Amino acid sequence: MSLLSVFDEALRVARPDVYYLRRNFLSVLVTMLVTPLLYFVSFCYGLGSSVSDIGGVSYVAFVIPGVVALSTLTSSFSAIANKVLAQRIYYTSFDEIVLCPLSPSAVILGKALVGFLKSMLACSILLAIGLLMSADGMHVTPMLYLCIAVSCLTFSFLGVLVGFISKSLTDIIMFTSLIVVPMTFLCGTVFSVSSLPEAVQYFISALPLTYSVECIRAAALGWGVPLLSLAVTAAFGAAFFAICHWMLVSGRISKK
Amino acid sequence: MSSSKRPSRDPEAGASEYIIDAEGVVVRFGEKTAVDGVDVKVLPGEIYGLLGPNGAGKTTTIRVLTTLQTPTAGRISVGGLPMPSENKGIREKIGIVQQMISLDKDISVRENIICHGYFQKVPKADIMRRMDSISSAMGLTPFLDSTVVRLSGGWQRKTSIACALMHDPEILFLDEPTAGLDTQSRHMLWDMIRQLNKAGTTIFLTTHYIEEAESLCNRVAILNGGRMAALGSPRELCDGIGRFAVEHNNEDHTRSYRYFSDWDGAKAFAAGFGDDESVVLRKTSLEDVFLELTGRKVTADFVKVVRI
Ligand SMILES: Nc1ncnc2c1ncn2[C@@H]1O[C@H](COP(=O)(O)OP(=O)(O)O)[C@@H](O)[C@H]1O
Ligand SMILES: [Mg+2]
Numbered sequence: 281m282s283l284l285s286v287f288d289e290a291l292r293v294a295r296p297d298v299y300y301l302r303r304n305f306l307s308v309l310v311t312m313l314v315t316p317l318l319y320f321v322s323f324c325y326g327l328g329s330s331v332s333d334i335g336g337v338s339y340v341a342f343v344i345p346g347v348v349a350l351s352t353l354t355s356s357f358s359a360i361a362n363k364v365l366a367q368r369i370y371y372t373s374f375d376e377i378v379l380c381p382l383s384p385s386a387v388i389l390g391k392a393l394v395g396f397l398k399s400m401l402a403c404s405i406l407l408a409i410g411l412l413m414s415a416d417g418m419h420v421t422p423m424l425y426l427c428i429a430v431s432c433l434t435f436s437f438l439g440v441l442v443g444f445i446s447k448s449l450t451d452i453i454m455f456t457s458l459i460v461v462p463m464t465f466l467c468g469t470v471f472s473v474s475s476l477p478e479a480v481q482y483f484i485s486a487l488p489l490t491y492s493v494e495c496i497r498a499a500a501l502g503w504g505v506p507l508l509s510l511a512v513t514a515a516f517g518a519a520f521f522a523i524c525h526w527m528l529v530s531g532r533i534s535k536k
Numbered sequence: 537m538s539s540s541k542r543p544s545r546d547p548e549a550g551a552s553e554y555i556i557d558a559e560g561v562v563v564r565f566g567e568k569t570a571v572d573g574v575d576v577k578v579l580p581g582e583i584y585g586l587l588g589p590n591g592a593g594k595t596t597t598i599r600v601l602t603t604l605q606t607p608t609a610g611r612i613s614v615g616g617l618p619m620p621s622e623n624k625g626i627r628e629k630i631g632i633v634q635q636m637i638s639l640d641k642d643i644s645v646r647e648n649i650i651c652h653g654y655f656q657k658v659p660k661a662d663i664m665r666r667m668d669s670i671s672s673a674m675g676l677t678p679f680l681d682s683t684v685v686r687l688s689g690g691w692q693r694k695t696s697i698a699c700a701l702m703h704d705p706e707i708l709f710l711d712e713p714t715a716g717l718d719t720q721s722r723h724m725l726w727d728m729i730r731q732l733n734k735a736g737t738t739i740f741l742t743t744h745y746i747e748e749a750e751s752l753c754n755r756v757a758i759l760n761g762g763r764m765a766a767l768g769s770p771r772e773l774c775d776g777i778g779r780f781a782v783e784h785n786n787e788d789h790t791r792s793y794r795y796f797s798d799w800d801g802a803k804a805f806a807a808g809f810g811d812d813e814s815v816v817l818r819k820t821s822l823e824d825v826f827l828e829l830t831g832r833k834v835t836a837d838f839v840k841v842v843r844i
Binding site for chain 1: 651
């Protein structure tokens with residue numbers, strides 16, 4: 281099966297999401313941008329002037345890529361997870377997708393696709409706002425975009441995976457409050473993780489957002505090519521995808 | 537168990553005669569046996585109904601026949617293709633409308649139908665053409681631009697059927713297509729199912745409405761507790777327990793029934809009751825058959841408890 285045909289099939293799977301987005305573009309956009317904009321306001325304006333420089337850049341410049349990384353997670357994860365869960369459990373439409381001549385890879389990619397594109401858009405807007413706020417020291421490069429793209433894709437796959445393994449909305453809410461919310465606070469989005477206690481550092485080193493923040497920040501602030509953290513972020517994404525694939529092929533995603 | 541034979545066909549001639557041919561299907565969920573040794577043999581072009589109370593195993597049977605559920609045991613072929621080796625080919629030949637409405641509720645009817653065309657890899661040039669012809673045949677055209685959430689249950693169900701028809705399946709599976717619908721919508725769907733069948737689609741449907749099985753199906757299988765209790769045309773099933781029924785209203789508000797194959801016997805029996813007793817002599821209905829086979833007593837006991 282060629283990559284091209286997987287992509288063609290993924291576009292078919294993503295089509296309903298495209299229709300939905302076309303109708304509700306503005307509200308979707310606003311919803312995505314609220315959390316990161318609140319971070320911008322509270323950390324850059326509220327806190328920014330009273331915090332000293334970190335790693336040779338102003339606190340504001342430090343926070344901006346952190347918030348961009350954060351939104352690679354927040355702008356699509358829960359939308360995808362909730363939708364996939366609903367399609368599996370409440371509408372059983374996932375069973376019908378399984379009956380269609382579409383490869384499992386295409387189904388996973390298709391379910392993640394619109395979320396991924398939405399996150400990319402949100403990140404671009406946030407980056408533009410960030411540049412207006414503090415352009416000094418920021419490097420918008422292809423490398424930065426690669427880091428953002430890998431991160432968006434990783435968390436879109438995480439959304440599909442959580443949609444696959446959850447048995448009800450309660451499971452998603454639990455996953456969100458036990459894993460996602462701690463990630464948004466602890467993974468170095470608005471402060472340097474080196475200031476945290478060692479035990480916490482061990483914990484957050486197991487969380488994908490840590491690496492996503494690391495590579496996006498390094499790329500944005502020109503701190504060298506963050507190959508390792510980019511690779512770890514991608515590895516998380518590949519693992520999420522692989523588990524989804526295994527669940528689909530072994531028939532574990534069905535409601536029954 | 538009786539089996540109906542259409543005059544033009546001889547079902548015993550060979551397995552290839554049946555478009556759905558399943559033998560000894562068993563489905564266990566842990567300790568629970570949902571389907572317990574069921575045979576399903578459907579002739580091309582017929583409307584075959586699986587009638588049974590809630591929990592009888594209808595959905596599980598449909599899920600097995602549509603490759604969605606791997607059976608614990610059983611030998612199955614659909615459209616002449618064996619399961620599971622030819623599941624891919626089987627999926628091309630079947631359409632399914634599940635018990636729950638599985639449409640994308642936030643987008644329009646048109647968009648849902650088009651999406652199904654894309655999922656099924658219908659050639660792009662054909663998608664619009666098929667959507668137009670299917671939706672006009674079903675009277676869906678005026679609703680094409682409505683968002684699915686805004687439609688009533690009957691139109692949502694029709695949209696689901698339109699989606700399932702986009703790849704032109706030979707066999708359409710309908711799991712309780714009219715459950716929860718009002719009378720108008722139900723009759724509208726029945727007409728539509730008959731039209732589809734006339735156009736050549738084999739229909740396999742499940743229902744717990746006796747009326748539906750009676751008015752729609754060429755043959756009805758009664759499923760109870762995961763087992764087939766009877767099979768035949770509605771007429772044959774009634775004849776099976778006796779064409780005439782004598783219904784006696786007991787003093788404790790319950791009823792007793794007896795069935796007779798001949799009118800005279802039934803009449804003589806009814807005449808045996810005293811003048812002050814309430815006796816009804818009538819034709820046996822599919823409802824009688826259903827209740828006899830799936831446990832009339834349960835219902836009678838229930839009535840008693842309620843009245844006390
Ligand atoms: N995934 C499952 N796990 C355990 N029991 C199940 C499962 N699916 C169905 N059952 C049980 O199997 C029986 C038949 O279910 P079903 O086929 O849905 O019945 P029907 O569609 O006739 O109402 C029911 O008792 C139901 O509880
Ligand atoms: Mg059912």
